Amino acid sequence: MSLPLVRVLVDRLVGALVVLCVMVAAIPVLVLFLFVIIKGMPGILTPGFFTQSPHPQGVPGGGVLNAIIGTLEIVGIGSLLAVPVGALIGIFLSEYGRNQLGDTVRFISDVLTGLPSIAFGIFGYTVVVLTTHHFSALAASIALAILMLPVILRATETALLLVPNALREAGLALGAPRWRVTLEIVVPAALGGIVTGALLAMARAAGETAPLLFTTAGNDIVQTNPLQPMGALALTVFRNALVPYPNLQDQAWAAALLLVILVAATNILARVYVRRIQR
Amino acid sequence: MVPPPLVAASRQRRLVSGDRVFSVIAYGAAGLIMLIAAIFIIALVVPALPAVTKFGLGFFTSRTWDPVRNDFGALAPIYGTLVTSAIALLIAFPIGLGAALFLAEDARLQLLRGPLSFLIELLAGIPSVVIGLWAFFILTALLRDKVDPFLQHALGFLPLFRGTPTGYGFLTAGLVLAIMVLPIMIALSRDVIRAVPRELREASLALGATNAETTWSVILPYARVGITGAVLLSLGRALGETIAVTMVIGNNVQISASLFATGYTLPSVIANEFTEANGNVYLGSLFYLGVVLVVITIVVNVLARLLIWRFSGSARATA
Helix, strand or coil, X not given: CCCCHHHHHHHHHHHHHHHHHHHHHHHHHHHHHHHHHHHHHHHHHCCCCCCCCECCCCCCCECCHHHHHHHHHHHHHHHHHHXXXXXXXXXXXXXXXXXXXXXXXXXXXXXXXXXXXXXXXXXXXXXXXXXXXXXXXXXXXXXXXXHHHHHHHHHHHHHHHCCCHHHHHHHHHCCCCHHHHHHHHHHHHCHHHHHHHHHHHHHHHXXXXXXXXCCCCCCCCCCCCCCCCCCCHHHHHHHHHCCCCHHHHHHHHHHHXXXXXXXXXXXXXXXXXXXXXXX | CCCCCCCCHHHHHHHHHHHHHHHHHHHHHHHHHHHHHHHHHHHHHHHHHHHHHHHHHHHHCCCCEECCXXXXXXXXXXXXXXXXXXXXXXXXXXXXXXXXXXXXXXXXXXXXXXXXXXXXXXXXXCCHHHHHHHHHHHHHXXXXXXXXXHHHHHHCCCHHHCXXXXXXXXXXHHHHHHHHHHHHHHHHHHHHHHCCCHHHHHHHHHCCCCHHHHHHHHHHHHHHHHHHHHHHHHHHHHHHCCHHHHHHCCCCCCCCCCCCCCCCXXXXXXXXXXXXXXXXXXXXXXXXXXXXXXXXXXHHHHHHHHHHHHHHCCCCCCC
């Protein structure tokens, strides 16, 4: 017995629409990558892109050394602050947090995850810039650290919960105290998940612009002191896109390509690390 | 004979105190995040007070934004935020749901599924400033020259599509937001749809329903709560997105029925004017906007979490 034609047709139509949807969703990604690579390549290959600071507007040449150093240092310091604290909160949630307090911490972490990135910039501004009376890379690092915190702590909790309870019980049965079981047995067994979470958080932080606008504020010369304003790749993209000089706009595309490569490399590193740990 | 204790009494005490130190550190870390949350609220609310005391609730009904006369109101940026997010969801909801259905359960084109999932995940990782750069140079030109004139030609009788398309404005910003929330919408709905019990699907197919009928009358009703949660989380992301929107919305304080008009959103006002704001009231107004934005996104996100927890059972991460 065959189905009525209408029902078959509707089924086919829906099937086709669903395929169309997934294609439409994938197209922007392809187009975006294509443009960023094509328009960013010439700028990246320009001599001096990696070794010079930006030249003044209208003067051709120049590079983004200031921004590369800035992004690496700001994200680096942010990670130094966020990873230990985030991992510790994750340990708390998995080992001590099956209670009301743990649920409160989870709730706060989820709320932080959902906050707009500009809110973290405002936080950095009020807490660091207003109290020290000047813009600094440290303010940006602190803003990014708080943005990274929920990602790291949730990844840590999930990774620790995947460690079989038998391991914990074996450690305790051998007479080891709980803290040594946690630090020397449970955490090493979950290290892959924790490192992955940290790397993903770093990738996200490296691409953020809004938290940098009124914390590190940008700097056209190379600056390595975290108490001073620094440049950052994301700021270079944002600011150079909006000025009417073609060579600076090319630099924006090149900085965007570099940023995408940096973020993608961190993401891939995280995935590769997970695979190696899982094997 | 009583066996000797496994651990000497002094060592036993050391072990216990080690545990105590460690649990104090762990609880301390948990306390730290609460402290951060408290500081966050203070850091946002206190600098807003000059504007809160001056404008009060009238802030929400005033459409003026005049730094020269120190008179500020939030209506225009709130309007812009809501309009752009609404456009984003109108586009991203059907496409995202369709794509999620395909990725979650379609048996066809198995080979394509992996790469397509990967591409969409990649989209989630692209920094918003890069999407903004692309939209600023490429998408605006495409809309100005092709899409907007076409819409005006076809639907110009509606007030939504009047005025001169410049390529910047509500429609462009909404489209950019749609692209940015698609990965979230797809990933979350895909997971929700995958969680629908297999037996339900098989029972429906065994009763003679087609795939489309099964999707419509079995899977979607079951997954509705979770999908609503996915839409709300996408909305939360769209409301707060800053940089990409700032680059394409035109940054103009106005309320216009036309989607081709330029406007402002809450985060883009803050991003654009924060460093040049002089005076307590101007800066305070920007903080006030920040408070409004944060409260709206928290409400939307908490609602979304509650729905998703109701669907999946618990807030706690499960192994």
